[in-house]
Amino acid sequence: MAGGVACGVRKSGVRDLGLLYSELPCETAAVFTRNAFEGAPLGVTREAVEAGGVRAVVANSGNANAATGAQGIRDAYAMQGLAAEALGIEAEQVAVASTGVIGERLPMGNVSAGVRAAASELGGGGFEEAILTTDTRVKEAVAWVEVGGRTVTVGGTAKGSGMIHPNMGTMLAFLTTDAAVERECIQKTLSRVTDLTFNRVSVDGDTSPSDMALLMANGAAGNEPLTLDSEDYPLFAKAVESVARELAREIARDGEGATRLVEVVVEGAAGEEDAAALAKSVVGSNLVKAAVFGEDANWGRVLVAMGYSGVAFDPEGVDLWFGPVKVFSRGEPAEHEEAEANTTLGGDEVRITASLSEGEASATVWGCDLSYEYVRINGSYRT
């Protein structure tokens, strides 16, 4: 059950506090930001997940409760305690997440009223809205899969949309499933899926101190608890991955100021890490992003971004496509109509594919273009 209310953390009066709650006990896995500065809620949530039995999430937007010192940690524990009291469960069963402005104290009066209101309206929806900041829309995904003769549901919601970059735990993402999953299995699943999906999104190269993804499994489907060795485990893992990928793509598409989703595929790399590093370098390049915004198929900038990725490869072995249009072939410009290449940048989704001659590994990453609106949003975020 979930719910979200407006309690005044955000000044605009939109929903800004949400609760997510499972009546059944859960196995819960988590991944966290790799930023050296970590928001206060992350330590509190890590402690709870490690203790086992997390079955609820209290989350707010508008304030990240990060860089708030010892007071921030006290506030995060207080927020956890308020949610536990309102739901009638133990404090250690509640994960805490905050996203928004950094360096300001949480308005605890608003949070307290918000938690009570959200608890009384559980089931009324609005959690997906309550976690948004500069996002322009909610992000939800769902998948069904047959596991041990039972139909299992995997659902998820996430928020973007700035301070988003690969090599992180992730932004905020909350995945739930009614499958029964053993503890080691659920954590490994979430870690691997995060590497393949959320960690392959870049909006602006900034890794937030509030990033966190949770996967909660309450077993309501009645299947035998899944382990890594279960026959149907690969199906379940694929379902989690597909939900996370859809959320990851939605985060990229709704990047701050974005007008289009950019998907970069690198094939023929020596290893998956190389492929991902090359693709992330391209999708993170301001010059590539601005060219996509301007519908200019400036393929030289893609090569340049691959060149400074830190990955060693033979430039003479590179082929490059914008959509279906081949623009570069084995170290030489490929004959093509510039106008035709530019046309591939006109839609809602752009795909850039690079093929190397190093090996068999590939990776896909997602990002967005760089627009005037990104600058406007981030030049005036706090004011």
Added chain:
Amino acid sequence: MAGGVACGVRKSGVRDLGLLYSELPCETAAVFTRNAFEGAPLGVTREAVEAGGVRAVVANSGNANAATGAQGIRDAYAMQGLAAEALGIEAEQVAVASTGVIGERLPMGNVSAGVRAAASELGGGGFEEAILTTDTRVKEAVAWVEVGGRTVTVGGTAKGSGMIHPNMGTMLAFLTTDAAVERECIQKTLSRVTDLTFNRVSVDGDTSPSDMALLMANGAAGNEPLTLDSEDYPLFAKAVESVARELAREIARDGEGATRLVEVVVEGAAGEEDAAALAKSVVGSNLVKAAVFGEDANWGRVLVAMGYSGVAFDPEGVDLWFGPVKVFSRGEPAEHEEAEANTTLGGDEVRITASLSEGEASATVWGCDLSYEYVRINGSYRT
């Protein structure tokens, strides 16, 4: 002697081809981009510098002659030969540099006419202009220093202003001196100075495949040739560093779309590399850059950028200032007036200082803000 002319590589009719020439033989040092994709002129110039005796530079803007395959290499050699013929010297005495659009063939007819015209107008100036692309002004610096009883001049010119990021050879920079300097000494000087100056500039996180810096010394001052052990060598090295630093600051100030220069100082780091990595992470953050543009002293974004720099440090030991206003102290927000902190972002130059508790090392880096104009320039560069 130097000169620059308009020969039609750039469509706008501005100066786009320049020659720099020393009538005396020179010792010349060079550093080059670390991008895996390298423009065709770099290989030609590297070969010439290694052979010794480079005493001229031919440079064009408007076309980088990069990602142009085997034809591009033939064109770079042809450009070198044309300049040598016009100046009456050997081809291997000419360094070649090109900057501008990537992936298009150099218009050799224009280049040929331009080289002849520039050679006939040597001494008429205009070289500094001819190497500019999206730069809004020429960049020049000069220093004088007493070496072995002789007054020595160190001069330089450079171009920015996009695809500029630390960890490179550098953008285009040409430094000249009438000092006599031995070969090993001049290369070590340029490499060290580049690390301290050009490699500490970031406009947009993109490392160009055309980056190159040259230091040419023709000995006209009549001093005993300088070695690393010369008594006055430190003075000379400081003079080269001060010229390079001034050019580096001018490149940052004139970054694409920039409205202000941003200087980031990190002190108290465990080592100089750590200090530089932390400072570069801050100066390269789109979110910090957009906040500076919007005159919003959003110090949380500075902490976040330090946090994902990859450098290990204790967040509780961090102090942070915007100009003279302390905003963060030992892991806690510092009492300050937000309006006062914002005021420090209003001028032409912004200084952000972070102090750690790890050691004694420090580093200063330069960048600029992120404006609507950056997006406009790079969304329509080729069209």
